Amino acid sequence: MKIIGLIITIITGAFLVYAAVDFPAWADPNSPASTYLSPYFIENSMKDTSVPNFVTSLLADYRGFDTMFETTVIFTAGLVCFILLRISGGKEPETRHYRHVLTGVTVTLKEGRKIPASEDFERIDDLWTPPDLIIKTGCRLMIPFIQLFALYVIAHGHSSPGGGFQGGVILGASIILLAISHDLRTALERMREKVVAILCPVGVAIYAGTGTLCLLLGLNFLDYSALASVLHVDPISARSHGILMVEIGVGIAVMTTMIWIYNNISSAGKYNQGL
Amino acid sequence: MSELIPTIIAKYNYWIYITLMMIGLYAMIAKNNLVKKIVGMNIFQTAIILFYVSIGVKKGATIPISTGGHGAAHEVVHAADYLNPLPHVLMLTAIVVGVATLGVALALALRIYSRYNTLEEDEILAKIRKK
Amino acid sequence: MSQQYPVLIVIVPLLSAFAISIAGWVNKRLCFPIIVTALGVAVYASVGLLLTVLEKGVVIYHLGGWPPPVGIAYYVDHLNGLVLVVVSLVALLNVIACKKSIELEFPDKAAPFYTLYILMVTGLLGIVVTGDAFNLYVLLEIAALTGYGLLAMGEERAPLSTLNYLYMGTIGACFYLLGVGYLYIVTGSLNMVDIARLLPPLYQSKAVLAAFIICMVGVWLKMAFFPLHAWLPNAYTHAPSAASSLIAPLVTKVMVYVMIRLILTVFTPEFAFATLALNNVVVWLAVIAIVMGAILALAERNLKKMLTFIIVAEVGYMVGGAWLGNRAGMTGAILHIVNDALMTLCVFLVVDNIVYKVKGYAFEDLQGLFRKMPFTMGAFVVGAMSIIGVPPTCGFFSKWYLILGALQAGHYGFVAALIFSSLVSVVLFFRIFEICYYEPFSDHHGHDHPPEPMDEAPLLMVVPLLIVAVILILVGLYTGDIVNHVIKFAIPEGLV
Numbered sequence: 094m095k096i097i098g099l100i101i102t103i104i105t106g107a108f109l110v111y112a113a114v115d116f117p118a119w120a121d122p123n124s125p126a127s128t129y130l131s132p133y134f135i136e137n138s139m140k141d142t143s144v145p146n147f148v149t150s151l152l153a154d155y156r157g158f159d160t161m162f163e164t165t166v167i168f169t170a171g172l173v174c175f176i177l178l179r180i181s182g183g184k185e186p187e188t189r190h191y192r193h194v195l196t197g198v199t200v201t202l203k204e205g206r207k208i209p210a211s212e213d214f215e216r217i218d219d220l221w222t223p224p225d226l227i228i229k230t231g232c233r234l235m236i237p238f239i240q241l242f243a244l245y246v247i248a249h250g251h252s253s254p255g256g257g258f259q260g261g262v263i264l265g266a267s268i269i270l271l272a273i274s275h276d277l278r279t280a281l282e283r284m285r286e287k288v289v290a291i292l293c294p295v296g297v298a299i300y301a302g303t304g305t306l307c308l309l310l311g312l313n314f315l316d317y318s319a320l321a322s323v324l325h326v327d328p329i330s331a332r333s334h335g336i337l338m339v340e341i342g343v344g345i346a347v348m349t350t351m352i353w354i355y356n357n358i359s360s361a362g363k364y365n366q367g368l
Numbered sequence: 369m370s371e372l373i374p375t376i377i378a379k380y381n382y383w384i385y386i387t388l389m390m391i392g393l394y395a396m397i398a399k400n401n402l403v404k405k406i407v408g409m410n411i412f413q414t415a416i417i418l419f420y421v422s423i424g425v426k427k428g429a430t431i432p433i434s435t436g437g438h439g440a441a442h443e444v445v446h447a448a449d450y451l452n453p454l455p456h457v458l459m460l461t462a463i464v465v466g467v468a469t470l471g472v473a474l475a476l477a478l479r480i481y482s483r484y485n486t487l488e489e490d491e492i493l494a495k496i497r498k499k
Numbered sequence: 500m501s502q503q504y505p506v507l508i509v510i511v512p513l514l515s516a517f518a519i520s521i522a523g524w525v526n527k528r529l530c531f532p533i534i535v536t537a538l539g540v541a542v543y544a545s546v547g548l549l550l551t552v553l554e555k556g557v558v559i560y561h562l563g564g565w566p567p568p569v570g571i572a573y574y575v576d577h578l579n580g581l582v583l584v585v586v587s588l589v590a591l592l593n594v595i596a597c598k599k600s601i602e603l604e605f606p607d608k609a610a611p612f613y614t615l616y617i618l619m620v621t622g623l624l625g626i627v628v629t630g631d632a633f634n635l636y637v638l639l640e641i642a643a644l645t646g647y648g649l650l651a652m653g654e655e656r657a658p659l660s661t662l663n664y665l666y667m668g669t670i671g672a673c674f675y676l677l678g679v680g681y682l683y684i685v686t687g688s689l690n691m692v693d694i695a696r697l698l699p700p701l702y703q704s705k706a707v708l709a710a711f712i713i714c715m716v717g718v719w720l721k722m723a724f725f726p727l728h729a730w731l732p733n734a735y736t737h738a739p740s741a742a743s744s745l746i747a748p749l750v751t752k753v754m755v756y757v758m759i760r761l762i763l764t765v766f767t768p769e770f771a772f773a774t775l776a777l778n779n780v781v782v783w784l785a786v787i788a789i790v791m792g793a794i795l796a797l798a799e800r801n802l803k804k805m806l807t808f809i810i811v812a813e814v815g816y817m818v819g820g821a822w823l824g825n826r827a828g829m830t831g832a833i834l835h836i837v838n839d840a841l842m843t844l845c846v847f848l849v850v851d852n853i854v855y856k857v858k859g860y861a862f863e864d865l866q867g868l869f870r871k872m873p874f875t876m877g878a879f880v881v882g883a884m885s886i887i888g889v890p891p892t893c894g895f896f897s898k899w900y901l902i903l904g905a906l907q908a909g910h911y912g913f914v915a916a917l918i919f920s921s922l923v924s925v926v927l928f929f930r931i932f933e934i935c936y937y938e939p940f941s942d943h944h945g946h947d948h949p950p951e952p953m954d955e956a957p958l959l960m961v962v963p964l965l966i967v968a969v970i971l972i973l974v975g976l977y978t979g980d981i982v983n984h985v986i987k988f989a990i991p992e993g994l995v
Binding site: 109111112116127128129131155158165172177287293298308314315317 | 503506510513514516517520521524560561562563564565568569570571607608611612614615618621625633634637638640641644645647648651652658681683684685686687688689697704705706708709710712
């Protein structure tokens with residue numbers, strides 16, 4: 094197998110090297126890619142959409158249809174991980190482990206008996222490790238600031254590098270940090286499985302819904318200038334606001350998908366202890 | 369021969385991406401462990417992302433955000449001052465697609481592990497043949 | 500509203516996917532009505548779109564209001580319109596027929612399954628209707644990821660087969676993306692019609708040649724063209740019945756459509772057939788694909804796997820027909836996209852019904868089925884006749900055009916392969932008819948064993964199957980109309 098792999102790799106590599114002879118040189122300002130279409134975006138982004146970040150206006154307005162399907166791709170990934178891995182609710186009575194907090198004694202109850210929630214006993218699993226006070230407290234202090242920064246990244250995507258995808262990933266990372274530093278059950282209490290699973294399609298539906306609203310108002314799909322009548326602004330600012338609306342939708346979708354994928358993969362679908 | 373060396377140096381970004389891509393392709397074909405194959409797939413996709421982003425570079429240009437900010441609606445913007453934003457946009461999509469494929473591949477690998485208790489492809493095929 | 504048909508075809512299924520996903524957590528019984536309504540709207544919009552194209556010519560739709568090449572444009576002509584109708588119709592008939600088997604196989608995950616189903620249909624419809632090369636890549640990935648999810652839900656060996664499909668599919672999609680990148684680097688545009696306008700001065704450049712070959716290899720990987728076909732039999736056999744009867748008829752045909760679109764619109768036939776000398780090589784590869792698919796199908800003892808090898812042979816027909824380089828061959832290839840989607844749907848729905856009742860698809864399980872499930876086996880006979888190529892079913896007419904094209908191009912190897920595969924299909928299917936006709940051998944010598952009562956699959960599964968069988972015959976009878984009014988205009992004038 095290694096020899097076949099080597100032969101295929103060498104032949105493909107040689108073919109690609111042969112093809113690269115005709116390419117424009119590195120950083121050539123006169124290459125067709127830099128002179129044919131992109132000058133339009135750079136020169137007219139402020140005039141058409143009043144958004145200084147050309148990447149955001151290109152992503153969410155000129156080629157916004159691609160971005161909508163990209164958000165659908167990320168929703169699909171979360172859904173596939175869910176459908177493949179999730180093992181729903183315990184069918185046979187399970188063995189539960191509890192730990193008495195003050196003395197450290199572990200109590201095992203078989204056949205589905207449980208201790209009602211109380212301050213003295215905490216529920217643990219086979220993979221339990223002793224908690225580290227510094228890590229737990231440090232992460233708890235950091236998480237609100239991480240989330241605030243993520244909201245800044247989403248909202249400020251118009252004028253600085255950022256946008257829905259980047260902010261959504263940071264938001265998702267904040268909840269995953271909670272799951273890693275404490276345990277999966279704590280994160281699941283904060284953000285339940287049903288909330289995550291419903292918010293994910295809602296996020297993408299905000300994006301598609303904005304486009305459908307433009308369709309219902311008479312213009313083509315995802316033509317944000319149709320929103321001018323709803324938002325009572327001129328068409329150019331309507332484009333800027335439309336971009337913000339879809340970025341929020343993208344942020345929600347990406348955040349919930351990151352959390353969903355982490356929950357499913359780290360606990361192999363059982364939603365117990367996690368990593 | 370003498371004009372071959374400047375050509376090679378002027379296009380070095382292409383040689384780098386071809387090398388990375390072939391490393392990824394070799395890992396996907398030749399390695400035995402499922403996770404190593406998935407890592408190879410990721411390297412393969414990253415090489416293509418590198419290729420696209422390297423198309424957009426222009427000599428002496430800055431990042432594609434208008435330096436005037438919001439108040440600059442009436443200033444003239446010169447295209448040669450800014451990088452080409454289109455490859456960046458396309459590659460945002462490609463990165464997301466790569467992450468999604470990685471998630472699905474890992475979920476599948478987890479299912480295979482829980483069924484066969486190993487991640488080496490030859491052992492899995494041996495177990496299937498024994499059935 | 501009729502100007503919005505191009506985008507409604509894609510948006511209505513997409514929005515209904517989110518509705519189904521949320522309904523799965525709130526009230527599960529809403530999922531099936533939502534999906535049938537969405538696919539019904541898609542069928543209606545695609546038929547309306549085809550009628551508009553037949554009346555007025557090419558339909559162009561600007562997304563976001565931006566004209567191409569600044570924005571993304573949808574570009575619907577005769578080729579598109581025909582394939583859109585086929586895809587949406589197959590998806591609608593399949594979901595009605597598979598409702599019972601979905602509820603049997605995954606009772607608690609039906610809602611996510613329906614969501615993935617309709618997202619896959621959205622991806623396939625989007626691939627067919629778009630006119631932008633990068634948009635096609637994004638939708639290709641949606642169709643691919645949902646396909647992996649749907650196929651991996653099957654029996655034990657499904658995750659491993661799907662993982663192998665994932666590797667090959669990702670390499671294929673990445674090669675397509677690389678080809679689009681090469682086209683972008685030499686032309687600067689991503690719109691298909693625009694690239695076709697900018698390419699002719701650059702035909703001598705090595706980058707364009709490389710872009711063509713890389714795009715073709717990527718698409719061949721995804722359609723399982725020999726020698727890149729190894730993932731298909733395992734991935735489709737171990738899948739759940741509803742998934743395999745959606746994916747088997749559609750995905751490979753949509754990839755053949757992408758290949759034909761690249762040859763006819765982006766790289767015009769002059770470049771594809773004349774500048775390169777690849778014609779002969781590709782047609783010989785197609786010949787090997789057909790012969791090999793037929794022989795490997797003979798070796799199988801398992802109905803579903805035998806049918807997947809027949810799919811490999813059918814892909815060989817279409818690729819060979821398209822690369823013959825003349826009008827008759829291309830007509831045969833496009834007609835075969837329509838016919839093969841319907842034929843494959845028919846036989847895979849038959850397998851679904853058999854699995855629902857008998858719980859197995861090996862040859863030993865098929866005994867006595869002609870008496871137990873007469874309607875299902877009747878439709879199976881029609882489907883088998885179509886695959887063999889017996890008039891008046893549609894399979895005969897597409898084979899006819901392919902043979903005409905091969906004779907015109909002087910490629911007698913292709914003609915021989917087509918006839919050989921028809922003969923092998925006769926052997927394959929009559930072998931199954933023989934097994935299904937005779938009852939299982941019983942030990943009552945001399946006793947009159949009362950015949951088994953009719954134990955047909957539920958009505959919801961049989962009626963769509965009979966509708967597909969009738970459509971197979973109707974499409975065969977109306978082939979002349981289809982070719983003269985639709986396919987003739989899909990192929991550019993220059994191709995003789």
